[in-house]
Amino acid sequence: NAGVTQTPKFQVLKTGQSMTLQCAQDMNHEYMSWYRQDPGMGLRLIHYSVGAGITDQGEVPNGYNVSRSTTEDFPLRLLSAAPSQTSVYFCASSKPGQSYGYTFGSGTRLTVV
Amino acid sequence: TQLLEQSPQFLSIQEGENLTVYCNSSSVFSSLQWYRQEPGEGPVLLVTVVTGGEVKKLKRLTFQFGDARKDSSLHITAAQPGDTGLYLCAGAHGGFGNEKLTFGTGTRLTIIP
Numbered sequence: 001n002a003g004v005t006q007t008p009k010f011q012v013l014k015t016g017q018s019m020t021l022q023c024a025q026d027m028n029h030e031y032m033s034w035y036r037q038d039p040g041m042g043l044r045l046i047h048y049s050v051g052a053g054i055t056d057q058g059e060v061p062n063g064y065n066v067s068r069s070t071t072e073d074f075p076l077r078l079l080s081a082a083p084s085q086t087s088v089y090f091c092a093s094s095k096p097g098q099s100y101g102y103t104f105g106s107g108t109r110l111t112v113v
Numbered sequence: 114t115q116l117l118e119q120s121p122q123f124l125s126i127q128e129g130e131n132l133t134v135y136c137n138s139s140s141v142f143s144s145l146q147w148y149r150q151e152p153g154e155g156p157v158l159l160v161t162v163v164t165g166g167e168v169k170k171l172k173r174l175t176f177q178f179g180d181a182r183k184d185s186s187l188h189i190t191a192a193q194p195g196d197t198g199l200y201l202c203a204g205a206h207g208g209f210g211n212e213k214l215t216f217g218t219g220t221r222l223t224i225i226p
Contacts, residue, residue, distance in 0.1 A: 094211060
């Protein structure tokens with residue numbers, strides 16, 4: 001039972017480059033989300049999905065795209081990396097319903113130079 | 114924007130002491146979740162509280178949800194070095210109850226042996 005798997009674990013990008021952060025879960029969870037964690041600012045929601053084919057913006061969506069073609073996968077795309085996107089990115093998944101919490105991946109540490 | 118304020122931001126106490134961490138908001142949430150995060154890892158769910166006034170106990174940890182579902186507290190009895198970590202509260206909201214989480218900025222707890 002792998003839970004939520006994120007790849008890569010570390011990445012260095014040059015300004016203007018694009019890349020995709022991968023996230024996969026094997027728990028058949030309908031809800032998936034992407035967060036970024038910055039010092040002193042906690043975790044902030046980037047994009048989320050309530051099921052395959054359905055995505056929506058969170059608090060800080062600019063510069064990021066997502067798609068959800070399957071229940072298992074929820075990739076996050078950085079279109080043109082900027083130094084302000086240097087952060088730790090977490091993917092999380094959950095069953096729907098207010099009594100359920102989220103399972104988080106171990107994160108991707110991204111540095112944009 | 115829904116905000117969650119956690120206090121204190123940092124707490125360093127001796128092994129065996131008791132402590133309380135607070136999580137406050139002006140917004141109503143469908144549930145309040147508590148997570149603990151270790152360095153280099155994603156947050157791990159400790160508990161979800163759903164009903165106003167609800168109290169849940171997890172060994173030496175006691176979680177309470179405020180009557181108005183706007184605030185929560187985490188009380189640790191007889192703290193141990195293994196309790197050291199970043200404690201995060203998160204308010205769940207959205208049409209179905211937990212599509213989105215709003216995180217507090219966290220309480221960094223250090224237990225001194």
